[in-house]
Amino acid sequence: MAKTKLKTGAQMVVDILVDEGVEILWGLTGGAVLPIFDALYQNSDRIRLVDTRHEQGAIHMAEGYAKATGRVGVCIATSGPGATNIVTGLTDAYMDSVPLVAITGQVPSHLIGTDAFQEADVVGITRSCTKHNFLVKSIQELPQIMRDAFFIARTGRPGPVLVDIPKDIAAASAEVPYPKHSTVPLSKLVPTIDFSQVEKIADLIKHAKRPLIYAGGGVINAGASDALYKFARKTNIPVTLTLMGLGAYPANDRQFIDMLGMHGSYRANMALTYCDLLIAIGSRFDDRVTGKLSEFSPSSKKVHIDIDPTSIGKNVHVDAHVLGDMNTILAALIKQVGSQDYDEWYDQIDGWQKKHPLIAYDQKPTAPVLPQFVVDEIFRLTKGDAIITTEVGQHQMWAAQYYKFNKPRRWITSGGLGTMGFGFPAAIGAAFAFPDATVIDIAGDGSFQMTMQELAIVKQHNLNVKTIILNNKFLGMVKQWQDLFFDKRYASTSIPVQPDFVKLAECYGLKGYRADTAKDTTTVLEQALRSKEGCIVDIMVDPEEHVYPMVPAGAANKDMVLSKEQDRERVMAEMKAKGAKK
Amino acid sequence: MRHTISVLVHNHAGVLSRVSNLFSARGYNIDSLVVGVTDNPKISRITIVVRGDERVMDQVEKQLNKLIDTIQVVDLTNEDFIARDLALIKVKAEANTRSQVMEIVQCFDGKIVDVALKSFIIEVTGKESKINAVVELLKNYGILEMVRTGEVAISRGKKVQEEAEKKVKVKAGKAGQSNL
Numbered sequence: 001m002a003k004t005k006l007k008t009g010a011q012m013v014v015d016i017l018v019d020e021g022v023e024i025l026w027g028l029t030g031g032a033v034l035p036i037f038d039a040l041y042q043n044s045d046r047i048r049l050v051d052t053r054h055e056q057g058a059i060h061m062a063e064g065y066a067k068a069t070g071r072v073g074v075c076i077a078t079s080g081p082g083a084t085n086i087v088t089g090l091t092d093a094y095m096d097s098v099p100l101v102a103i104t105g106q107v108p109s110h111l112i113g114t115d116a117f118q119e120a121d122v123v124g125i126t127r128s129c130t131k132h133n134f135l136v137k138s139i140q141e142l143p144q145i146m147r148d149a150f151f152i153a154r155t156g157r158p159g160p161v162l163v164d165i166p167k168d169i170a171a172a173s174a175e176v177p178y179p180k181h182s183t184v185p186l187s188k189l190v191p192t193i194d195f196s197q198v199e200k201i202a203d204l205i206k207h208a209k210r211p212l213i214y215a216g217g218g219v220i221n222a223g224a225s226d227a228l229y230k231f232a233r234k235t236n237i238p239v240t241l242t243l244m245g246l247g248a249y250p251a252n253d254r255q256f257i258d259m260l261g262m263h264g265s266y267r268a269n270m271a272l273t274y275c276d277l278l279i280a281i282g283s284r285f286d287d288r289v290t291g292k293l294s295e296f297s298p299s300s301k302k303v304h305i306d307i308d309p310t311s312i313g314k315n316v317h318v319d320a321h322v323l324g325d326m327n328t329i330l331a332a333l334i335k336q337v338g339s340q341d342y343d344e345w346y347d348q349i350d351g352w353q354k355k356h357p358l359i360a361y362d363q364k365p366t367a368p369v370l371p372q373f374v375v376d377e378i379f380r381l382t383k384g385d386a387i388i389t390t391e392v393g394q395h396q397m398w399a400a401q402y403y404k405f406n407k408p409r410r411w412i413t414s415g416g417l418g419t420m421g422f423g424f425p426a427a428i429g430a431a432f433a434f435p436d437a438t439v440i441d442i443a444g445d446g447s448f449q450m451t452m453q454e455l456a457i458v459k460q461h462n463l464n465v466k467t468i469i470l471n472n473k474f475l476g477m478v479k480q481w482q483d484l485f486f487d488k489r490y491a492s493t494s495i496p497v498q499p500d501f502v503k504l505a506e507c508y509g510l511k512g513y514r515a516d517t518a519k520d521t522t523t524v525l526e527q528a529l530r531s532k533e534g535c536i537v538d539i540m541v542d543p544e545e546h547v548y549p550m551v552p553a554g555a556a557n558k559d560m561v562l563s564k565e566q567d568r569e570r571v572m573a574e575m576k577a578k579g580a581k582k
Numbered sequence: 583m584r585h586t587i588s589v590l591v592h593n594h595a596g597v598l599s600r601v602s603n604l605f606s607a608r609g610y611n612i613d614s615l616v617v618g619v620t621d622n623p624k625i626s627r628i629t630i631v632v633r634g635d636e637r638v639m640d641q642v643e644k645q646l647n648k649l650i651d652t653i654q655v656v657d658l659t660n661e662d663f664i665a666r667d668l669a670l671i672k673v674k675a676e677a678n679t680r681s682q683v684m685e686i687v688q689c690f691d692g693k694i695v696d697v698a699l700k701s702f703i704i705e706v707t708g709k710e711s712k713i714n715a716v717v718e719l720l721k722n723y724g725i726l727e728m729v730r731t732g733e734v735a736i737s738r739g740k741k742v743q744e745e746a747e748k749k750v751k752v753k754a755g756k757a758g759q760s761n762l
Binding site: 123124127128131132135137152184188308309310312313314317 | 596607641644645648650
């Protein structure tokens with residue numbers, strides 16, 4: 001216990017933040033949170049506060065920072081509308097297991113429940129989108145709650161924790177010793193490893209002829225990428241990654257067979273369907289991965305390594321599972337497994353790859369720019385060394401397919417919730433963490449317009465954030481579904497009126513670029529990436545492009561659609577069938 | 583299948599709402615949910631009767647355990663346990679039916695706790711099936727109003743959830759008061 005001194009609640013909050021190693025946080029002030037902002041202002045030599053234009057921007061910046069660094073991201077907002085503006089970010093962080101602490105001001109204790117000005121039941125509203133939340137009832141419990149919040153956010157499966165602090169408690173003074181530890185027992189958040197299950201898994205691996213590793217974001221959260229690499233290389237088992245897992249295993253490794261799932265590669269989804277042992281590591285059998293459950297990897301035994309007990313058996317029955325710290329589990333497993341050549345299995349996978357490789361677009365110099373080409377060019381020009389964030393939609397899937405990640409924490413995207421408007425502020429958060437890195441938000445024109453007010457932050461803090469818009473003047477992914485399933489009726493997906501993104505950049509004092517040919521694309525990308533300043537690159541791309549492969553929602557993974565031609569055939573066949581019924 | 587689950591939780595503000603929220607958010611079906619403090623004022627016990635197959639019950643247990651305020655979750659269904667439900671039933675009792683109603687109450691070991699000119703209030707305790715039987719019989723005389731507590735349950739013999747309770751230090755707090 002530290003020596004006690006008379007301190008305000010706001011000062012206690014700042015002290016614990018600093019003690020927890022927080023160097024930076026993002027927020028927007030307001031009446032109820034004023035005392036805490038005042039304390040942050042007075043302690044600006046110990047902790048950096050970044051004022052954002054919108055609370056959603058603040059929380060996504062904290063998420064971007066957390067995903068890029070693995071540390072706890074922190075944001076702060078005022079009561080009522082300030083707090084409700086971070087609800088999307090909290091839900092996003094909960095779905096994608098992002099360690100986050102959100103601090104919100106609340107109306108003074110005696111006004112709670114009176115429908116006071118800017119009052120909202122924030123702990124009530126955020127109960128189902130946080131790992132845990134607290135309403136501080138007295139200044140005496142404030143330091144302990146702050147300590148617990150950080151412990152809960154980063155321990156076990158990471159997640160967001162919200163602390164709601166009434167204004168009178170932040171402003172009050174008391175002598176409260178700072179606790180050193182959380183009151184939450186470690187065993188509550190990290191299960192004990194059952195090593196007999198590790199043996200069982202090793203045994204299943206020994207007898208498998210066609211094993212497949214299916215790893216996800218949990219590997220990155222656990223800092224277990226190296227362990228995964230060692231495990232895969234020792235066993236020689238092919239590896240596929242989920243959207244959230246990209247970077248957990250080097251994309252240039254010969255055992256890597258690309259992303260799986262709805263827009264995964266042909267070989268990954270076929271391997272998933274025909275493997276005889278599926279080893280899920282830090283992944284959660286999401287519906288975007290499994291496709292039609294009854295036909296999901298039908299002939300395989302399944303094993304699951306994770307830290308969250310609720311992930312086991314939630315969607316898919318597994319034959320063996322082990323819970324706990326992934327590095328420890330993988331280290332134990334590595335000791336018990338040997339190597340096999342799996343020649344036939346690799347031949348089969350190579351056969352699938354030859355039949356339908358991913359790189360299948362044909363960029364003609366004079367034709368409209370293909371979005372895949374743009375991502376390829378970004379990859380080429382950055383030598384695969386940038387931090388890439390994305391918004392949500394077609395551009396996100398092309399970025400996932402065509403940018404190759406060899407290291408973890410270079411790929412920052414909203415997977416579970418699919419939050420449009422995430423990528424730009426997330427890129428800003430990552431840029432604060434790594435000021436010397438090239439941070440690129442691969443954006444869609446629809447998503448970017450949701451949080452583009454944060455351009456001011458890029459200018460103010462001189463951040464090297466490049467927003468590259470794949471502009472098709474559509475909400476492209478929804479349009480793709482309308483093309484395929486709604487007879488091309490483009491209900492609400494066209495965006496005919498847009499700002500001039502070049503001028504938009506300029507009016508914020510940033511540089512703007514535009515390209516509408518392949519040649520110009522390369523030129524402007526070179527210019528933009530050479531500069532160390534933030535900018536917008538607006539690239540007009542072909543609105544008729546679709547993301548392939550695609551497993552239609554509810555279909556089996558093996559029934560993925562690989563091209564527009566195949567789509568057309570499928571639609572024709574369906575129409576024929578419909579006609580026959582009449 | 584019907585399961586009786588006993589959950590020990592920290593007696594913190596909002597716990598009940600976390601638990602009930604979990605059930606509604608994940609679409610689990612609850613028959614009843616009863617909450618009250620234990621002998622340790624820092625801890626409350628929630629008894630939940632829930633219906634679901636093995637997969638659902640597995641998730642219910644894990645999801646309950648995931649809540650930070652949860653100390654221990656036990657599915658009593660697999661054990662030898664005592665379950666009780668209490669009902670207060672206001673039933674019509676006219677001059678010509680009074681004795682019949684009293685006889686039924688006696689048969690089920692119930693009590694008449696209030697007598698009015700044309701009605702009784704009956705208190706009856708027991709397993710859910712017993713209460714159901716009383717209710718069925720009393721329907722013939724006309725039930726005016728009734729209230730049931732829902733099931734509370736505890737395992738027989740050595741207290742299985744005792745160990746978990748000991749882990750939580752008792753600090754000064756008013757016994758018998760719930761902060762939920």
